[in-house]
Amino acid sequence: MATSEIDAGVEYLRDRTALHDVLIAYAFAVDSLSDMDGLLGCFTEDAVFDLSGLNLPRYHGHAGIRGFFAQVFADMTHHAHFVTNFRVDRLEGNEAKCRAYIMGMGKARSGLEILVYVLYNLEYRRSGESWKISYFDERTLMPMPESLTAIHGRE
Amino acid sequence: MATSEIDAGVEYLRDRTALHDVLIAYAFAVDSLSDMDGLLGCFTEDAVFDLSGLNLPRYHGHAGIRGFFAQVFADMTHHAHFVTNFRVDRLEGNEAKCRAYIMGMGKARSGLEILVYVLYNLEYRRSGESWKISYFDERTLMPMPESLTAIHGRE
Amino acid sequence: MATSEIDAGVEYLRDRTALHDVLIAYAFAVDSLSDMDGLLGCFTEDAVFDLSGLNLPRYHGHAGIRGFFAQVFADMTHHAHFVTNFRVDRLEGNEAKCRAYIMGMGKARSGLEILVYVLYNLEYRRSGESWKISYFDERTLMPMPESLTAIHGRE
Numbered sequence: 001m002a003t004s005e006i007d008a009g010v011e012y013l014r015d016r017t018a019l020h021d022v023l024i025a026y027a028f029a030v031d032s033l034s035d036m037d038g039l040l041g042c043f044t045e046d047a048v049f050d051l052s053g054l055n056l057p058r059y060h061g062h063a064g065i066r067g068f069f070a071q072v073f074a075d076m077t078h079h080a081h082f083v084t085n086f087r088v089d090r091l092e093g094n095e096a097k098c099r100a101y102i103m104g105m106g107k108a109r110s111g112l113e114i115l116v117y118v119l120y121n122l123e124y125r126r127s128g129e130s131w132k133i134s135y136f137d138e139r140t141l142m143p144m145p146e147s148l149t150a151i152h153g154r155e
Numbered sequence: 156m157a158t159s160e161i162d163a164g165v166e167y168l169r170d171r172t173a174l175h176d177v178l179i180a181y182a183f184a185v186d187s188l189s190d191m192d193g194l195l196g197c198f199t200e201d202a203v204f205d206l207s208g209l210n211l212p213r214y215h216g217h218a219g220i221r222g223f224f225a226q227v228f229a230d231m232t233h234h235a236h237f238v239t240n241f242r243v244d245r246l247e248g249n250e251a252k253c254r255a256y257i258m259g260m261g262k263a264r265s266g267l268e269i270l271v272y273v274l275y276n277l278e279y280r281r282s283g284e285s286w287k288i289s290y291f292d293e294r295t296l297m298p299m300p301e302s303l304t305a306i307h308g309r310e
Numbered sequence: 311m312a313t314s315e316i317d318a319g320v321e322y323l324r325d326r327t328a329l330h331d332v333l334i335a336y337a338f339a340v341d342s343l344s345d346m347d348g349l350l351g352c353f354t355e356d357a358v359f360d361l362s363g364l365n366l367p368r369y370h371g372h373a374g375i376r377g378f379f380a381q382v383f384a385d386m387t388h389h390a391h392f393v394t395n396f397r398v399d400r401l402e403g404n405e406a407k408c409r410a411y412i413m414g415m416g417k418a419r420s421g422l423e424i425l426v427y428v429l430y431n432l433e434y435r436r437s438g439e440s441w442k443i444s445y446f447d448e449r450t451l452m453p454m455p456e457s458l459t460a461i462h463g464r465e
Contacts, residue, residue, distance in 0.1 A: 001162050001166070003167065006161060006162065006165055006316060007316065008315055009165040009166075009168075009169055009313050010311065010312070010319040010320060010323075011167060011319075012169075013165070013168050013169065013172065013319075013323050014322075014323065016172065017323065017326065021397070024395050024396070024397050025397075027395055027411075028395070028397065028409075031451065043232050055300065076452060078452050079451075080411065080427050080451035080452055080453065081395075082237075082392075082394045082411050082427075083394055083395050084181070084237045084238055084239050085182055085236075085237065085238055085392050086179070087176070087179050087180075087183065099183075100183075100449060101237050103237060103258075103413075105366055105427065105452060106452060107452065117235050117237075117260065130413065141186065141233065141234075141235035142233050142235055142260060142262065143233060143262060156317050156320065156321070159316065161316060161320050164320040164321075164322060164323075164324055167324075168320070168323050168324065168327065171327065195391065237392075238393045239391055239393055239394050240334050240337055240338070240391075240392065241319065241332070242334050242335075242338065243333070254338075256337075256392050258392060258413075272390050272392075296341065296388065296389075296390035297388050297390055297415060298388060298415065298417060
């Protein structure tokens, strides 16, 4: 390979790894049920967090995302989001689009348990050295349980 | 590292990523329940798709694979294949052998639901820039549910 | 990129891949219910295998780990450990710390079935070309089923 090709190859692989790492960091933060800073650090300030595919609201920016997860963290005693099938659909310059499958589960203080199988659509922006999620939505892969809106549905 | 070692390192990592990407593309295509071209694009023209480990038939080439999935796509309303534990057992020149774990689930028009835990054995061939699956079989990791043959068993 | 930066980039990506590969090799060996050498080959001679987070014992070195898994292999007819969310928390010189999520399931000769959702905390040491796990513990992500101690609890 020419040096320029090696350069591009390494850059590409490092970017892919970084994009995946942000999503894994998101899962760990969500599942900590406490690490709000770690969670918000995965998103750009102006990120859109869109749960309309689950018949839940669309949240805007760190303030909106914080509001949603403050309630989630208060409501849940257990959370686990298993991330698989990460896929880079586009990676150009400082922008990327990726998808992933998530098996998400949790148990609420109320005793309700939830298990969902969803697809995440993710857009990222790079600023400086770090990639952050600028757009997030999810849609169902399998029929959703009734308990989802029972747990997260209130506004 | 010497330049040749860096070269080899980058090549190896790019190939691994590409091999994994083909399998993820397969999962997305299977779960789309419509993208037959995307699905067949993951396989060499002469690929063997062997489901005998599940007491189902062995299919040959694009025509055979298309026939099986045309029926699957018609039968199912939901599909999700979660791919984990991807492992490269051999990668030499234009050939590779890999394995992966899959949690596969689906819901049929008939209402039947299915959930399986299986191991994929994969052989790949590279032609030009792209890797494709030339041999595919799967075997069970956990006891199989009765519903598998009820859903996919007819010929 | 400067040559030294490319070097470091390739090295970093190769190490990450190797660290992940050891964990996947561990899962395959555990799930084989027979490959004790493959299993022990994932661990340093002095490794600590700590199941106290599951109210099970802490095992020391290859002898301790072999003892635990000899019993597991004898008890179980099926095993599957799905590894996701692999994360490198630290990678410096010949030491690394990583975490991962595991969906672990099995069926015992007794007929008991088990399904757990756990987090692995892993420390690795590199010796020569190969990374091995020097410390392993796990803790629950979701409430544990009663069957865990029924299956693995005896000493």
